[in-house]
Amino acid sequence: MISESSDRSRGLVQSVERAIALLEAVSEGPPEGEPVALLAQRCNLNRATAWRLLATLEANGLVHVDPTTHRYSIGLTVARLASASSVVGLTRRAYAVLERLSKRTNETADLAVPQRLSLTYVAEVAPPSVLSANWLGRHVPLHATSSGKALLAWLPEVELLPVLEQPLTRYTATTITSKSALREELDATRRRGYGTCRGELEETLYGVSAPLLDQRDRPFAVVSIWGPRARVPESRFPELGLLAQEAAEEIRAAVPWGGYHP
Amino acid sequence: MISESSDRSRGLVQSVERAIALLEAVSEGPPEGEPVALLAQRCNLNRATAWRLLATLEANGLVHVDPTTHRYSIGLTVARLASASSVVGLTRRAYAVLERLSKRTNETADLAVPQRLSLTYVAEVAPPSVLSANWLGRHVPLHATSSGKALLAWLPEVELLPVLEQPLTRYTATTITSKSALREELDATRRRGYGTCRGELEETLYGVSAPLLDQRDRPFAVVSIWGPRARVPESRFPELGLLAQEAAEEIRAAVPWGGYHP
DNA sequence: GATCGGTTTGCATAATGTGCAATGATTGTT
């Protein structure tokens, strides 16, 4: 067989990678589950191989297989493992606040946490009428979003530097691509108290974000409110920015240990 | 090497099992994470092996490794995968209701979902004063708990039979261990509208439970209220039973699709 | 600056995961 394995060179374990790929595939499927053959195909795996990997995952509760339909869905163990992540405690407390925020502003409210050199959205509440894109799990560039800028603005210099070293990719006409302009923007953000975005990632995407700071004043999460430019023009920024700040403070206060271990 | 592998006989994949064991070990550790050596020891693995398995998990975001301390904690991907589980949507909606329930009764309220031939607790709210055992993720026997009996009472006959075939283990003096007695109890439970427990698993554990039924009247989750016998005597059962029923109905109504795919 | 605990990497070995092919089981079709 063809053993490409750019993985192997880095000393990664093939069967575990394949098992994870299956887990992802299962999670992308419908709640009633997907059959082995389909999952195997999606991951470019032999059916027998996929079956054994899934059997292993099933034996440990990571996936659930319906005994009659033989369809695989995500198992309870994943939820239990996730509950060990401090993010989960954070999101649980955040949801009540985000729901209120979304209802009050009639826009989408969400919570993101830093990961590597980007942010990941971990909680999101969209107003009922709006069919919004699901940003959960998505990574976004830090220099082209209100949440990213809210994070950077309160990041200590040492951690800010590596981000500024990276190329600042242009996404739209308004994207900030020069290091000095970004520094100015971050200063303004800090003075203002919240980050803003004027279609810097996608033309029509406008919004504001406020950071959650831990005891040492390091940001560990960001609350955002956003919507299409037509509904969230710059004139609403001061109002929404204040609401985001209040929400951030409220969520932070509800977190017992007052922080988040990555 | 000694390759025991009762796994292998069932066609399971060793490295994946080991990776999962590591994942479990990581989840049991503190939020700031644990070093490789400790995790390896806990899972009886060679340090190098554990390192490569963890590296694979890390590359896929299932674990997070702090670049400075080299400590491993649960990664965001797990939370994302978990969010694909319908249980998560269920628990998110349940928490608000459980919190109210716990506040009002001053006892512990929780939610469990069926898994295999047992129940798993997936959400729990304890009154602030009480230092309660954490039941999250725990499996409980169906014949010796109020939640188990609430599930069984509304289960269709075909699914009930395999459970009754299993030996009914005795835990305390009040545990129901005969098949006929259990059938009677289940009839009574159905008439009553909620299940009860009089110290049948642990002497001092008293409580009530009400099921959440889907469109086809199949139970897919159970709400429980419980506490020590001294505070939750039988005389409170009618009052608490009604509250549990109301809470169950409220949670069920908040679930969009009105059910739960295991 | 040396010693210790830890992580990380290389390498040889065979244990282990894999693909193929054959067998049941189940579903849909005429």
Next chain:
DNA sequence: AACAATCATTGCACATTATGCAAACCGATC
């Protein structure tokens, strides 16, 4: 109702792949 087709499951032989050992390499701490 019988057939066909698709899919899940199991056995087996092969060599790819994961593993353990040992050595290198950091980063602490004294």
